[in-house]
Amino acid sequence: MQLVVARIGRAHGIKGEVTVEVRTDEPELRLAPGAVLATDPASAGPLTIATGRVHSGRLLLRFEGVTDRNGAEALRNTLLIADVDPAELPEGEDEYYDHQLIDLDVVTADGAEVGRITEISHLPTQDLFIVERPDGSEVMIPFVEEIVTEIDLAEQRAVIDPPPGLIDDRAEIASSRDESGESGESGGDEA
Structure with missing residues (x-):
């Protein structure tokens, strides 16, 4: 079974690195150096991850054979696809693919x-x-x-166990206004 694990974003720097939008809960497994990923469009791949690192909260990847900014920019918006055994389950007890x-x-x-x-x-x-x-x-x-x-x-x-209004029209509407309609401010000048 094939699962989309990331989307390639902008080029980063001049040595072929790209930012990626991670779409997997297991990036350390699916996007590790040495991983070979299919691509969409298929003509862009397969791609083998050469290096990966986190920079300013974003994952940066470099692929084998992509050594400059132009090559990295050509991959922009490409989906990275991993082959996953359909019987494989996530590590966490309450996690699902x-x-x-x-x-x-x-x-x-x-x-x-x-x-x-x-x-x-x-x-x-x-x-x-x-x-x-x-x-x-x-x-x-x-x-x-x-x-x-x-x-x-x-x-x-x-x-x-849906709250009221999630799947039907029985929403409970709460108002923050005072029911008497008074604003609490006085209307005249007192001297």
Whole structure:
């Protein structure tokens, strides 16, 4: 199975290094020196990682055969793809690969059907399940412990405990205004 593990960004310096947008929870394994990665577009690869280092919070990679800025810039926006054994599981107990979660049925704790996971959106703050509902509409469900209470790969389902308004229209609206409508300020000048 092939998984996208990174996207190549801008060239860094003049010796062929590039910045990368990491798309794996295991960069030390997937993006280590010596790793051979397929590419999208395929014409850019395969690429073998020569060196990797962190600079100012960003991962920088250099590939064998890419020795200057022009070569590095030519790789911009290329996706790096690793071959992963489908039976391989992440090291952490509550960690999952995207391919394990796609197509899981999503149900509430009381068994009500919500839909099916069609995509995982990786945002800087959290991941989101994109769930297709039976009527064809989509709902986004934050993949956080408070909402996604159970992932059961054997039963192919994700159990959620959604807050009001997440998957229905029963949102509880709280107002910060004083219900009497008074602003608390006096309207005239006193001398």
